[in-house]
Amino acid sequence: MRGTSMKPQSLRRAASAFLAAASLVIGGATSGHAATGPEPAATERQAAAEPVLRDLAAAKGIYYGTAVTASKLNGTYGTITGEQFDSITPGNEMKWGSVEATRGSFTWSGADAVVAFAEAHAQKVRGHTLVWHSQLPNWVSNGSWTADTLRTVMTDHIATEAGRYQGRIDHWDVVNEPFNEDGTRRQSVFQTAIGDSYIADALRAARAADPAAKLYVNDYNVEGVNAKSTALYNLVKSLKEQGVPIDGVGLQAHLILGQVPSTLQANIQRFADLGVDVAITELDIRMTVPPTTAQLAQQKAEYKAVTAACAAVARCEGVTVWGFTDSDSWIPDVFTGYGAATPYDENFQPKPAYYGIAEALGWVDDGTPEPVGACVVTYAVQSQWNTGFTAQVTLRNTSTTAVNGWRLAWTWPAGQSVTQAWNATVTQSGSAVTAANASYNAAVPPGAAVTFGFNGSWSGGNTAPTAFTLNGTACTT
Structure with missing residues (x-):
């Protein structure tokens, strides 16, 4: 993300x-x-009684989570986060630039707050993310590295961060967004200095730091069957054949209204058939704003479809929305003219999408008007x-x-x-x-x-x- x-x-x-x-x-x-x-x-x-997503998801054998901003975990934002979701992902607080802006000097307050909130509300934590080309501190992204020196820096960072939360993180996005759209390797500082092996190196370091956490590779535009998701598929297959510890694949699912891939469930299934878990890790569905009634109805159907696709595959572990409220969404800041991408509006009112998620998880709407x-x-x-x-x-x-x-x-x-x-x-x-x-x-x-x-x-x-x-x-x- x-x-x-x-x-x-x-x-x-x-x-x-x-x-x-x-x-x-x-x-x-x-x-x-x-x-x-x-x-x-x-x-x-x-x-009618309102649906509780975490309860409905648990009955289906999956989790339903949200990305969060640590500083907002109070008031209405904190109440809904605690009541509705059984997994949370720190939006920024565990990224390299947030925790180690200066080499060897670590800041844990934001990450600690997220983990503490999760533990107080019986929630899983998805650690996000250990190795990523973006939101890196300048000393990493613009350093002069040999393969060995950067590998040491990378594995030391993983050992420190994953080690700090050993036994308290359920899933780690160990490597984030390693591919270009055509399926070639993204030329990040790790790829150019270390080469293809950096992903295996990072996964091994994460396993050593926290043997209990499930380790994932996470990427976007890999929700359907295409060149990029096939490259990810081939990477996972190769890592498994080499004995590299990899437990799952994260499909981010930053989608545009009307573009949910028809091959989503089949794609989830083919990764599951490799013997790894799958998670929808960063779901939002953006639209042009202001939204119309028809757009909101379509968004409801698409949130329902994505959630149902995960629930239909045995090894799909769960779904995380990338922020549950439009007031905490990254979309308007990045995509001009787009927004309304989450299940709740800016006033913390559930939108039709919220009910679509609930219906995919087995809730039956009796026709009572929405709030x-x-x-x-x-x-x-x-x-x-x-x-x-x-x-x-x-x-x-x-x-x-x-x-x-x-x-x-x-x-x-x-x-x-x-x-x-x-x-x-x-x-x-x-x-x-x-x-x-x-x-x-x-x-x-x-x-x-x-x-x-x-x-x-x-x-x-x-x-x-x-x-x-x-x-x-x-x-x-």
């Missing part, structure tokens, strides 16, 4: 208690006439007479995530009741009212609005409601 048994607690609507409250605008009275519409339905659906972010509700009394009135309600989605199915609830402050509604199904129990979408207006893209209306009766007063909730998320006046 270039950027950035304890039972876990059940997620209570993905840390909704920490979400920014929605804003509410209560409109004044205007004149107008009501249209007639269908009578309301008799019942409401009950809220939403910020909204604006305008309530306007259009006409009023002795004992009746007509009102119009406009719901505007002011978050960055599409609403896919909505349910707006409020409580009458003065004993009013709804007698007829249009563009929504409205039910009432006592003073509690719920308006649910019609089949034709369930989707509300970011920035869009939906309007419904109703006739009601009143006596003594017709005070406007002062609080609304949208799909269980409180709006404020």
Whole structure:
């Protein structure tokens, strides 16, 4: 990547208690006439329990992980990380430039924080990464090396870092991104100074430093069967034949919407048939922004497909998303005009992709609307007479995530009741009212609005409601 048994607690609507409250605008009275519409339905659906990805994955015999930023492992970010994922990968904190910026001088605070968090939350740790051409300190990348001197520097670094966390790391990405797109060796400082053997040297050094950790070679654009993944396949086969310790292959899976390889599962299987484990190590699926409802639906299907491909192969160990929230994604900084690549939006709200992952892991959606972010509700009394009135309600989605199915609830402050509604199904129990979408207006893209209306009766007063909730998320006046 270039950027950035304890039972876990059940997620209570993905840390909704920490979400920014929605804003509410209560409109004044205007004149107008009501249209007639269908009578309301008799019942409401009950809220469903939210999926917990780590529990679902464990039931499938795999893990579900996320890359993390150590400094953010608190608040809502830390809560979701601990509750939803059973494996974490430090995004930058274990890279050579982070831990040994000066030769022989090591900084462990970030890496230690990630490992400590994982141990406190019964999570695996994927060590990332020991040998990589990028994010190297200047003294390594621009040094004057012979094969022997750089080999010593490399194996000493591996011995120190992997040795520090001996017995505490489940998987190490020992060598990262060794190939060019055409399957030739990338001409990194290690390749040019040491030659082809540097990969075997690094794996042997990692095995000596931590005999229990599983050792991986990790690369991108190797998810499907192509020249680059075939070069990786041939490397693994050769290492196995030489007796070099290699336990697994990491397929990064930095994907673009619409480009999940059709050969993904077959590719996972062919590596497994070599006798090594496979992991999806850095999954994100980017799209042009702002996202549309159709894009988010496609992203859901593609997260589901990638997760299902791993779950279908016995030696696929698990999946790691490269950051679970758009607020911590590397994509916008690197790919102009692209983003929205992760399962949660910037406000820590689960996107359709989150539910796609859950469905691939066996969760069944009962149709309850998904949670939403910020909204604006305008309530306007259009006409009023002795004992009746007509009102119009406009719901505007002011978050960055599409609403896919909505349910707006409020409580009458003065004993009013709804007698007829249009563009929504409205039910009432006592003073509690719920308006649910019609089949034709369930989707509300970011920035869009939906309007419904109703006739009601009143006596003594017709005070406007002062609080609304949208799909269980409180709006404020």
